[in-house]
Amino acid sequence: MSKRKPNDISNTANMTINLIFWLYTAACVLPLMLVVAVSFSDETSVLVNGYHFIPETFSLSAYRFLFQDWEQLLRSFGVSVVVTVVGTIISVLIMALYAYPISRGNFPHRRFFSFFMFFTMLFNGGLIPWYLVYTQMLDLKNTLAALIVPLLVSAFFVMILRTFFSNTIPPSLIESAKIDGASEMRIFAQIVIPLSLPVLATVALFQTLNYWNDWFMSLVFITGNNHVNLQFLMYKTMLDIQFLANNTQAAQGINQAGGLVQLPTETVRMAMAVIGIGPIVFAYPFFQRFFVKGLTVGAVKG
Amino acid sequence: MGDYTSLSATRQAYRSVQSKPAFFKTVRKFWVFYLMMLPAAIVIFINNYVPMLGVVIAFKNINYSKGILSSPWIGFDNFKYLFSTEAAWIITRNTICYNVVFIVFNLVVAVAFAMMFNEMRNRFLSKFHQSAMFLPFFLSMIVVSYLVYAFLGQEHGFLNTVLFPKLGIEPIEWYSEPKYWPFILPVINIWKNIGYYTVIYMAAIIGIDHEYYEAALIDGASKWQQIRTITLPLIVPVMIVMTLLQIGRIFYADFGLFFQVTQNAGALYSSTQVIDTFVYQTFLSVGDIGMSSAAGLFQSVVGFILVLGSNLIVRRISKENALF
Numbered sequence: 001m002s003k004r005k006p007n008d009i010s011n012t013a014n015m016t017i018n019l020i021f022w023l024y025t026a027a028c029v030l031p032l033m034l035v036v037a038v039s040f041s042d043e044t045s046v047l048v049n050g051y052h053f054i055p056e057t058f059s060l061s062a063y064r065f066l067f068q069d070w071e072q073l074l075r076s077f078g079v080s081v082v083v084t085v086v087g088t089i090i091s092v093l094i095m096a097l098y099a100y101p102i103s104r105g106n107f108p109h110r111r112f113f114s115f116f117m118f119f120t121m122l123f124n125g126g127l128i129p130w131y132l133v134y135t136q137m138l139d140l141k142n143t144l145a146a147l148i149v150p151l152l153v154s155a156f157f158v159m160i161l162r163t164f165f166s167n168t169i170p171p172s173l174i175e176s177a178k179i180d181g182a183s184e185m186r187i188f189a190q191i192v193i194p195l196s197l198p199v200l201a202t203v204a205l206f207q208t209l210n211y212w213n214d215w216f217m218s219l220v221f222i223t224g225n226n227h228v229n230l231q232f233l234m235y236k237t238m239l240d241i242q243f244l245a246n247n248t249q250a251a252q253g254i255n256q257a258g259g260l261v262q263l264p265t266e267t268v269r270m271a272m273a274v275i276g277i278g279p280i281v282f283a284y285p286f287f288q289r290f291f292v293k294g295l296t297v298g299a300v301k302g
Numbered sequence: 303m304g305d306y307t308s309l310s311a312t313r314q315a316y317r318s319v320q321s322k323p324a325f326f327k328t329v330r331k332f333w334v335f336y337l338m339m340l341p342a343a344i345v346i347f348i349n350n351y352v353p354m355l356g357v358v359i360a361f362k363n364i365n366y367s368k369g370i371l372s373s374p375w376i377g378f379d380n381f382k383y384l385f386s387t388e389a390a391w392i393i394t395r396n397t398i399c400y401n402v403v404f405i406v407f408n409l410v411v412a413v414a415f416a417m418m419f420n421e422m423r424n425r426f427l428s429k430f431h432q433s434a435m436f437l438p439f440f441l442s443m444i445v446v447s448y449l450v451y452a453f454l455g456q457e458h459g460f461l462n463t464v465l466f467p468k469l470g471i472e473p474i475e476w477y478s479e480p481k482y483w484p485f486i487l488p489v490i491n492i493w494k495n496i497g498y499y500t501v502i503y504m505a506a507i508i509g510i511d512h513e514y515y516e517a518a519l520i521d522g523a524s525k526w527q528q529i530r531t532i533t534l535p536l537i538v539p540v541m542i543v544m545t546l547l548q549i550g551r552i553f554y555a556d557f558g559l560f561f562q563v564t565q566n567a568g569a570l571y572s573s574t575q576v577i578d579t580f581v582y583q584t585f586l587s588v589g590d591i592g593m594s595s596a597a598g599l600f601q602s603v604v605g606f607i608l609v610l611g612s613n614l615i616v617r618r619i620s621k622e623n624a625l626f
Contacts, residue, residue, distance in 0.1 A: 050463020129356020
């Protein structure tokens with residue numbers, strides 16, 4: 001234990017705080033460990049004894065079953081990656097492009113365009129008109145665009161970007177660049193963007209998370225199997241294990257052979273969860289570091 | 303004198319000529335800005351403004367073969383129908399009550415955690431626990447629904463098959479007993495979001511000048527006195543902004559939490575159905591476009607009033623803490 005400084009808390013208080021946080025850390029980590037443990041368990045032992053933190057009989061059968069359907073898994077993984085990468089890049093770019101003019105004090109219409117963005121935080125048309133716009137007007141049902149476009153622009157992030165631009169980029173810098181003959185586009189690309197990397201990174205991280213974790217757009221707009229992302233595949237698996245069974249070559253093989261084999265439902269469910277959780281848990285330590293920095297930036301009022 | 307009047311008259315004439323083209327002049331001068339704003343403006347227009355026109359659906363008897371515009375107007379009938387059902391009362395009550403509980407707990411627990419982190423002597427352990435606490439924030443609601451299922455699953459879940467038998471408790475049918483969910487859902491909400499709020503309050507606490515505490519120490523102030531007279535008052539602005547943001551959204555619910563985590567179990571609706579899930583349910587599953595639109599508009603309008611109202615109250619108390 002580190003040495004006690006004059007204004008440090010007492011030993012008892014320190015111990016109490018430590019104890020509380022150990023318990024809370026356990027509460028955050030143990031559920032994930034339970035899911036991992038069940039996914040590596042043998043189906044029959046789970047059916048008889050329930051979910052345990054330590055597999056009673058170690059088994060890879062759940063994963064073996066899932067990977068027979070590797071085509072759907074790979075496709076869903078691909079959809080998630082493409083949507084996340086493309087969505088995040090376009091999103092950050094067009095939000096920054098919008099936020100920059102309204103951060104400029106000498107742009108006469110900045111108030112109108114700020115309000116145009118801000119008003120969307122106050123009022124919206126609701127789910128049904130929104131749904132009809134995408135399906136009837138734009139006809140984007142069952143396309144990747146339906147997974148990308150709705151999340152592209154968030155008024156909240158635009159406001160954060162605007163605040164950052166107007167607080168950290170000195171107008172005199174822009175003026176002097178102008179005198180040197182730089183165009184507005186060039187000022188934006190070569191002065192504003194490099195100076196705003198912290199806030200751009202923060203917004204990019206949030207958008208990455210939003211796109212990767214999104215399942216609502218799939219729930220609403222996707223009906224076929226081609227554009228199912230990883231989250232939605234997990235949703236469907238949870239809802240009905242038969243969805244996977246119907247799509248699995250293994251199951252087809254079994255059915256063709258005329259046999260009816262009990263699917264390892266409980267362990268397959270949890271194996272699916274592990275596959276879905278995997279990428280984000282590995283990326284998370286990296287993300288977390290930047291999030292904490294970025295939240296401090298983002299805590300600035302819009 | 304004569305010269306002066308003629309001059310101002312000329313000016314006025316010039317202005318009246320100029321006032322119309324002034325807009326176009328600005329546009330020509332700042333055309334690059336307009337070009338820059340165009341992509342996001344188009345997305346916002348399509349995604350947010352066009353649907354706003356669609357609120358007329360709530361006042362129409364939609365007939366798909368006729369299209370939205372030519373469907374007959376029926377005034378407030380959709381609303382009358384909606385509010386004559388018991389569902390209207392249940393979803394309104396659930397949405398507001400859950401959000402109030404979430405807001406209170408988010409505030410109290412996050413501020414407490416932030417202060418505890420700030421007092422922890424071991425920096426490494428503090429970082430470690432923060433990381434663990436942030437983990438749930440990164441998980442999607444689908445993943446959370448799996449984690450919850452792993453514990454609450456009726457036949458094989460951890461609680462029913464492992465923990466309860468040891469404690470001698472009878473298994474509970476979690477997914478068909480509404481009475482437990484007003485406790486389960488707040489716990490999950492805190493568990494998922496507390497890392498985020500804690501970091502925000504920690505940033506605010508770290509920003510406090512250390513000299514305050516040194517002075518307090520010299521004056522012999524205890525830890526509690528320091529918290530009460532220095533830390534708390536100085537983070538009040540952040541607390542107000544964070545709470546205000548949530549109050550503005552009090553009529554909206556976390557769709558993932560109420561739809562996924564409860565597995566949309568019909569038996570639980572009395573304590574888990576909120577406006578958002580109701581709108582989804584009545585539209586995409588039941589297909590009742592009128593009632594669903596009415597509920598959606600009800601949500602938007604009341605939400606709008608609540609944002610303006612809460613902002614107004616904060617403006618009265620302290621102007622600089624208001625959102626707008």
